[in-house]
Amino acid sequence: xxxxxxxxxxxxxxxxxxxxxxxxxxxxxxxxxxxxxxxxxxxxxxxxxxxxxxxxxxxxxxxxxxxxxxxxxxxxxxxxxxxxxxxxxxxxxxxxxxxxxxxxxxxxxxxxxxxxxxxxxxxxxxxxxxxxxxxxxxxxxxxxxxxxxxxxxxxxxxxxxxxxxxxxxxxxxxxxxxxxxxxxxxxxxxxxxxxxxxxxxxxxxxxxxxxxxxxxxxxxxxxxxxxxxxxxxxxxxxxxxxxxxxxxxxxxxxxxxxxxxxxxxxxxxxxxxxxxxxxxxxxxxxxxxxxxxxxxxxxxxxxxxxxxxxxxxxxxxxxxxxxxxxxxxxxxxxxxxxxxxxxxxxxxxxxxxxxxxxxxxxxxxxxxxxxxxxxxxxxxxxxxxxxxxxxxxxxxxxxxxxxxxxxxxxxxxxxxxxxxxxx
Amino acid sequence: xxxxxxxxxxxxxxxxxxxxxxxxxxxxxxxxxxxxxxxxxxxxxxxxxxxxxxxxxxxxxxxxxxxxxxxxxxxxxxxxxxxxxxxxxxxxxxxxxxxxxxxxxxxxxxxxxxxxxxxxxxxxxxxxxxxxxxxxxxxxxxxxxxxxxxxxxxxxxxxxxxxxxxxxxxxxxxxxxxxxxxxxxxxxxxxxxxxxxxxxxxxxxxxxxxxxxxxxxxxxxxxxxxxxxxxxxxxxxxxxxxxxxxxxxxxxxxxxxxxxxxxxxxxxxxxxxxxxxxxxxxxxxxxxxxxxxxxxxxxxxxxxxxxxxxxxxxxxxxxxxxxxxxxxxxxxxxxxxxxxxxxxxxxxxxxxxxxxxxxxxxxxxxxxxxxxxxxxxxxxxxxxxxxxxxxxxxxxxxxxxxxxxxxxxxxxxxxxxxxxxxxxxx
Numbered sequence: 006x007x008x009x010x011x012x013x014x015x016x017x018x019x020x021x022x023x024x025x026x027x028x029x030x031x032x033x034x035x036x037x038x039x040x041x042x043x044x045x046x047x048x049x050x051x052x053x054x055x056x057x058x059x060x061x062x063x064x065x066x067x068x069x070x071x072x073x074x075x076x077x078x079x080x081x082x083x084x085x086x087x088x089x090x091x092x093x094x095x096x097x098x099x100x101x102x103x104x105x106x107x108x109x110x111x112x113x114x115x116x117x118x119x120x121x122x123x124x125x126x127x128x129x130x131x132x133x134x135x136x137x138x139x140x141x142x143x144x145x146x147x148x149x150x151x152x153x154x155x156x157x158x159x160x161x162x163x164x165x166x167x168x169x170x171x172x173x174x175x176x177x178x179x180x181x182x183x184x185x186x187x188x189x190x191x192x193x194x195x196x197x198x199x200x201x202x203x204x205x206x207x208x209x210x211x212x213x214x215x216x217x218x219x220x221x222x223x224x225x226x227x228x229x230x231x232x233x234x235x236x237x238x239x240x241x242x243x244x245x246x247x248x249x250x251x252x253x254x255x256x257x258x259x260x261x262x263x264x265x266x267x268x269x270x271x272x273x274x275x276x277x278x279x280x281x282x283x284x285x286x287x288x289x290x291x292x293x294x295x296x297x298x299x300x301x302x303x304x305x306x307x308x309x310x311x312x313x314x315x316x317x318x319x320x321x322x323x324x325x326x327x328x329x330x331x332x333x334x335x336x337x338x339x340x341x342x343x344x345x346x347x348x349x350x351x352x353x354x355x356x357x358x359x360x361x362x363x364x365x366x367x368x369x370x371x372x373x374x375x376x377x378x379x380x381x382x383x384x385x386x387x388x389x390x391x392x393x394x395x396x397x398x399x400x401x402x403x404x405x406x407x408x409x410x411x412x413x414x415x416x417x418x419x420x421x422x423x424x425x426x427x428x
Numbered sequence: 429x430x431x432x433x434x435x436x437x438x439x440x441x442x443x444x445x446x447x448x449x450x451x452x453x454x455x456x457x458x459x460x461x462x463x464x465x466x467x468x469x470x471x472x473x474x475x476x477x478x479x480x481x482x483x484x485x486x487x488x489x490x491x492x493x494x495x496x497x498x499x500x501x502x503x504x505x506x507x508x509x510x511x512x513x514x515x516x517x518x519x520x521x522x523x524x525x526x527x528x529x530x531x532x533x534x535x536x537x538x539x540x541x542x543x544x545x546x547x548x549x550x551x552x553x554x555x556x557x558x559x560x561x562x563x564x565x566x567x568x569x570x571x572x573x574x575x576x577x578x579x580x581x582x583x584x585x586x587x588x589x590x591x592x593x594x595x596x597x598x599x600x601x602x603x604x605x606x607x608x609x610x611x612x613x614x615x616x617x618x619x620x621x622x623x624x625x626x627x628x629x630x631x632x633x634x635x636x637x638x639x640x641x642x643x644x645x646x647x648x649x650x651x652x653x654x655x656x657x658x659x660x661x662x663x664x665x666x667x668x669x670x671x672x673x674x675x676x677x678x679x680x681x682x683x684x685x686x687x688x689x690x691x692x693x694x695x696x697x698x699x700x701x702x703x704x705x706x707x708x709x710x711x712x713x714x715x716x717x718x719x720x721x722x723x724x725x726x727x728x729x730x731x732x733x734x735x736x737x738x739x740x741x742x743x744x745x746x747x748x749x750x751x752x753x754x755x756x757x758x759x760x761x762x763x764x765x766x767x768x769x770x771x772x773x774x775x776x777x778x779x780x781x782x783x784x785x786x787x788x789x790x791x792x793x794x795x796x797x798x799x800x801x802x803x804x805x806x807x808x809x810x811x812x813x814x815x816x817x818x819x820x821x822x823x824x825x826x827x828x829x830x831x832x833x834x835x836x837x838x839x840x841x842x843x844x845x846x847x848x849x850x851x852x853x854x
Contacts, residue, residue, distance in 0.1 A: 026460060027797045028437065065726070069718035073783045077790030100790050104437050136727075143729045150682040151753075156577065261680050261852070263573045295515040305509070308563065311570035329574060357516075364518025364539075371537040375462045376798070 008384060013208075013222055015233040020384055021218060022211040024374065028104050030112065030212030031377040032119050035385060036093040037205040037238040040173035045091060046145075046180025047196050049084050050188060052093045053141040056082050058127035058134070062118075071118065075111055076100045080122070087389055088241025088320035089173040095123055096378070101213045112216045117225060124201065124227035128194070138190040149179050153260070156426060160266035161327060164424035167256050168270035173239075174321055205236035207388060209381045242390040243281045246322035248272040253420040262428055264311070265332040269342060270422040271324040275414055281319050282402040283410045287418075288317035288324050289362035290354050290411070291345060296361050298345040298354070303328060309338045320390065324418070332427045339423065349415040352408065359408060366403050370396060429639060434817040437793055441806065441817070442639040448653055449627025452646060453806050454639040457799060463540045463635030464799040466533035467551055468807045470630075471497075471623035474527050474596035474663070474744060480622050481657040487618055490610040492568070492603015495525040497616050499564055501532065503555055510550035519543045525601055528742045529811045535800055540635070541645070548649040554620045556613035565608055572602050579679045579849045580751075586675040587687040587749065590845035593671040594664040597745045625656045632806045634799040663744050668693055669842075676848045684850045686757035688764060691843045692739075692746035701818040704739055705788065705826045706834040707748060711737040712784045713776065714767050715750060721767050730754050742812055748838070757848045768839050776835075781828050792819045 010020045038048065062068045072078040078099040085092045097119045099111045127134060153159050162177065169175030210218055222228045250272075273284055292299035292315025303313035310328040317324050330338045348354065373383050373396060387393050394402070429444045442454040471494050479486050501523070502510045514521035514534055521534040521543075532551050534543050575581045588598045602608075622628075633642060670691050715721050717734045725731040735752030754760050795801050809816045 028793050029797060064723070066718055066720070066723045070783060073718055073787040075786075075790075076793075077787030098794075100793055104793055106436060106789065140727060140729060144732045147683055147732055147753075154579070154681050263577050264570065295509070295512045295521075301512075304567070308566040308570075311567065311574060329570070331570065331573075361516040361518075365515065366518075368518035368520065368537050371461055372535075375460060 013219070013228065014231060016231040017206040017208055017228070018388070019218060019222070020207060020209045020381075020388075021214070022209065022380055022384070023214065024211060024377075024380070025213050026375060027212055027377050028101060029098050029377065030101050030115070030210070030214060031381065032097045032115055032211075033209040033378075033381050034095045034119055034123055035207045035209075036123070036200070037087075037090045037207075037236070037389065038200060038203070039237060039239050040086060040089050040091045040176055042176060043184075044196075045176050045178065046184040047188065047193060048091045048093055049179045050138070050141055050145055050185065051193060051197055051200070052082050052084050053145060054133055054137050054193065055095075055122055055126050056080065057137040057141070059118075059121040060125050060127055061121055063127045068118075068122070075114065076105060078111070078115065080119075084178050086174065086176070086178050087386070089239040090241075090389060091178070095119060098377075103213055112214055113221050116210070116218070116221050120225055120227045124231070126197075132194045133190045133197075135190045138188075138193055142185055142188065145179060145185060146182055149177070149182055149185070152177070152179075156260070156262055156264075156266055157327070157329070160268050160424060160426040161325065163256070163258065163426075164268035164270050164325065164422055167254060167424060168323070168422040202232050203234060203237045205238045206231075207385060209385070211377050211381055238389070240389070240391045241320040242392060243284070243319065243322050244276050244278055247276060248274045248322070248419075250274065250419050251421070254422045256422065257425045257427060259427055262426060265330050265335060265428075266426040267328045267330055267335065267338055268424045269326040269420055270424070271326065272419050272421045273322045273324065273414065274417040274419065275322070279402065280414060283406050283414045284317055284319070284322070284324070285366055285403065286359065286362050286406045287349065287411050287414050288315055289365050290358050291315050291324070291349060292326055293362055294365050296358070298348060299326065299328075299342065302345055303338055303341050307337070307341060309334045309341065323421075335425060335427070343420075346415075346418065346420070349418070350412065352412040356408070359406075359411070363403055363406070367400055370399055370403070429643065432815065432817055434820045436820050437796055439796060439817070442643075444643060446626065446647065446650070448650065449625070449655070450650065451630045451810065452643060453630065453632045453810065454637060454642055455632070455634040455802050455806065456637050456639060457635055457802075460636055460799060461537045462535055462799050463537070463633070463637070464533065464535045464803045465544065465547065465631070465633045466531050466803045466807050467547060467631045468529045468531040468629065468811065469623050470528065470628050470811050471530050471619065472526050472528040473599050473601040474742075475623070475661055476596055476599065477662040478622065479660040479662070480618065481659055486662070489615055489619060490603065491599045491607040492601070493611060493615060493619055494530050495602050496564065496568060496608060496611050497619055498523050498525045498530050498532075499568060500556055500560065500616060501550060501554065503560055504550065504553070505555045510546055513546050514543055517542055521547075526808075527597055527601070529807070531804075531807060533803070544645065544649065548646070551624070552651050554617065554624075556616045558613060561611060561613055561616070565611070568602060568608055569605050572600070572605055572608075575600065575602060579681045579685060582677050582679060583685055583687050583751065583847050583849045586677060586849075587689050587845060587847035590672050590675050590847055591670050591689055591691040591747055592745065593667055595667070595745055596663065622659055626650065626653060627656055628659060630807055630810050632803045632810075634803040666744075670845055672845070674846050674848075676850060678850050678852050681849055681851050683753050683755055684757055684848055685751070685753050686760060687749055687751040687847045688761055689750075689845045689847070690748040690839055691845070692741070692748065692838050693843070694741070694746045700741070700812070700814050701822055702826055702830065703834060704741070705819065705823060706831040707739045707838065708737070708788050708791075709781070709784050709826065709831055710835055710839065711739075711748065711750065712787060713780060714771070715764060716784065716787075718783070721763050725754075725760065725763065730756055730759055757846065761846050765841060765844065768835070772835060776828055776832055778828070781831065785826070789823055792823070
């Protein structure tokens with residue numbers, strides 16, 4: 006296998022993916038910490054402040070210039086929710102040394118810059134530079150306010166928020182303006198120092214790498230300073246998500262739109278080990294592609310929608326149905342969707358549907374190794390769910406799913422939340 | 429088969445023009461599992477007036493036909509839809525329409541041959557009836573509504589309106605509810621018969637293939653067609669001025685979004701690739717991530733993230749677009765114009781130029797990471813009359829002096845425009 010992982014100093018997990026499918030090497034560091042209302046905004050702000058400067062490259066301009074000299078290496082960072090964890094993600098992508106117009110050493114330099122950005126930030130008087138914190142607060146404020154700009158994304162986020170009200174997964178990954186305003190540079194720096202001693206740290210290196218990464222890490226001062234730890238984070242997988250059956254919650258919201266957005270959040274009340282493979286196939290039949298029940302019945306047969314699909318969120322054992330519809334068609338579209346859920350429970354789908362849906366899933370699973378960040382995300386997902394399964398095994402598990410299992414799972418599916426954005 | 433090559437990035441492309449006029453480009457990629465095929469016709473939203481080669485009849489078509497035709501190609505006489513058939517094989521299939529071309533594509537890991545059967549079957553078999561054309565109007569009407577709600581689309585259309593008085597680039601790709609209401613099966617067949625002739629089409633395939641074998645597979649699946657003469661496309665006279673400096677709209681956004689443009693008055697003899705590279709270097713020097721101007725705007729909270737930088741060109745239009753989000757677009761405009769003025773007066777800084785040159789080189793190489801990017805790039809470039817590897821191979825010929833000339837000839841204040849979408853005032 007081209008994937009290996011090992012512990013460095015009980016503080017960091019190193020994952021190496023050796024592949025020559027790409028012209029680039031991709032390095033990623035992920036910091037994971039439990040999602041909490043009091044921390045989400047701090048996490049989002051911290052990620053933004055860290056990219057502003059390091060002790061060696063104190064300004065963003067200097068970082069960018071350095072990366073440009075490395076043939077346009079690109080740095081990116083952001084926050085994501087994965088289950089009940091908040092993940093701060095930092096990526097650096099460079100050309101592989103093999104494709105440079107003239108020989109240069111980029112691997113060690115890349116890893117050192119990435120580590121510096123996270124563990125050796127620029128400080129003044131033992132604290133983050135107040136100017137950096139202030140301007141990132143302003144920026145983050147605009148990002149939070151811009152939540153409404155993309156109506157598709159907004160309605161999806163709002164449905165999740167309502168479905169997981171007062172639970173970690175319902176939190177907005179960028180945080181909240183009222184919390185943001187109160188954060189001081191000192192508070193942020195204290196939070197940071199505490200966080201990096203406790204959080205889970207994973208480093209991924211993917212591409213054509215002939216260097217010994219462990220040796221590079223052992224020489225790096227930032228790594229030498231890291232404390233050993235039992236990282237604080239939450240393990241989420243299908244067996245950990247216990248649901249209660251309840252009447253669907255209906256939420257309607259008005260905005261200036263010509264197209265309505267209908268989002269349904271579904272609970273899967275099945276905590277059996279490996280039910281995630283059954284749920285994947287169930288979801289693909291329901292709303293996975295152009296052959297799915299939703300696409301065929303909501304869009305094609307009745308012309309009720311331009312988009313109609315569903316997605317399975319493995320870590321929360323939930324499914325979200327998303328449609329863009331004409332506002333006046335709300336009831337008709339909702340009834341049609343409910344009919345499709347009933348059809349699934351009654352087993353009104355064919356072996357052909359199952360086969361098609363498996364093909365759809367398998368082609369995306371087989372494509373994992375063709376995109377560098379997707380491959381990293383796959384292995385990191387396994388790391389957080391605390392269960393390792395190779396891509397080959399994954400494929401076999403999907404192939405094994407049968408109709409009876411899908412119908413049994415369908416009987417445990419309940420609508421939790423119906424969200425509608427209208428004019 | 430002609431072989432073109434880029435030694436720097438170790439890639440090759442096999443190019444062949446078949447007897448019926450179809451151009452086939454194969455880019456082999458050893459050891460990749462994904463395969464990508466795209467079949468495009470040189471027919472986009474700007475082609476709204478033309479002379480049919482066979483009958484010499486001049487045809488005017490309603491806005492949105494190329495896109496409408498794209499939607500309708502999937503439908504088969506037996507009631508099936510080719511998109512579904514491909515999806516059922518686990519093949520990710522799609523189609524899209526741009527200003528200057530329409531493309532049908534799929535990506536897969538398995539079942540390439542079955543996919544090829546289906547793709548080459550449906551693209552060669554149009555099936556339009558009064559009934560199925562009417563039904564499609566409902567679906568496309570929804571899509572048009574979606575665009576109408578999209579502030580970034582409005583921003584773009586207004587920018588085009590600033591630059592051009594009469595140029596078909598101003599047409600919405602999907603048309604309007606009103607224009608598509610005029611579409612009939614007859615219009616669709618006329619366009620299909622004219623533009624979907626092999627001599628007006630290009631097929632690009634990327635993946636782990638033996639080119640000689642693949643080309644035979646493609647030939648086997650092509651239907652015989654009579655040769656066709658050149659399609660005469662009629663476009664409005666090119667304008668040597670912009671239409672207006674500024675246009676603004678109000679929509680549901682939280683912060684204003686802007687698009688600043690420079691209309692480029694091209695001439696037909698220039699080297700397109702070299703010019704394109706020089707423009708990309710200049711845009712990065714002016715307002716790219718490491719520029720002084722971006723640092724200043726970021727510090728002042730005027731820009732949250734780097735603006736996106738584009739150069740769009742065909743024979744009928746060419747323009748530079750700088751777009752982003754800012755609470756004060758006018759200040760962004762002033763800053764950009766002032767920086768350009770200084771760069772013209774003081775000349776380009778040696779160190780800065782070298783750094784950005786390296787960065788832009790890296791950007792071109794990264795495109796070769798994905799079979800889909802490679803295939804789409806070859807298709808779009810071939811339609812424009814450009815050879816894709818030239819971006820890598822001609823890179824070294826773009827000198828500081830040449831780049832300076834382009835700065836003077838393209839980034840002119842009199843050709844600059846600004847489009848802004850502001851939040852709705854309560």
